Amino acid sequence: MCVILHVLWCECVILQTALVNSVVRSRGVLITAYSTALIHQDLLLSKDWHYIVLDEGHKIRNPDAQITLVCKQVSSSSVLATLSMHVQYSMYI
DSSP states (O other): OEEEEOTTTOOOHHHHHHHHHHHHHHTOEEEEOHHHHHHTHHHHHTSEESOEEESSGGGGOOTTSHHHHHHHHOEESOEEEOOOOOOOOOOOO
16 A cells, blocks of 8 residues: 655545554555655654655754654654765766
């Protein structure tokens, strides 16, 4: 199961909670943005996650930022943060 949790996608708290519970039970994938995670932090922090992948890890670089503090509170057995790095390729023919 793969669910995208977006702040504009669904404003019904009961439906959001049911979807997140379903993802956790099935060990599925929940995709969300940092901004959405901040808004739904109570819901997301109340669960034990199997694996957390944080894309664009530079967004949590500031240790005092609210999103960094939220991400550090997430209960998970494994966490992976990715960093984007611009790479320029040149091709000569």
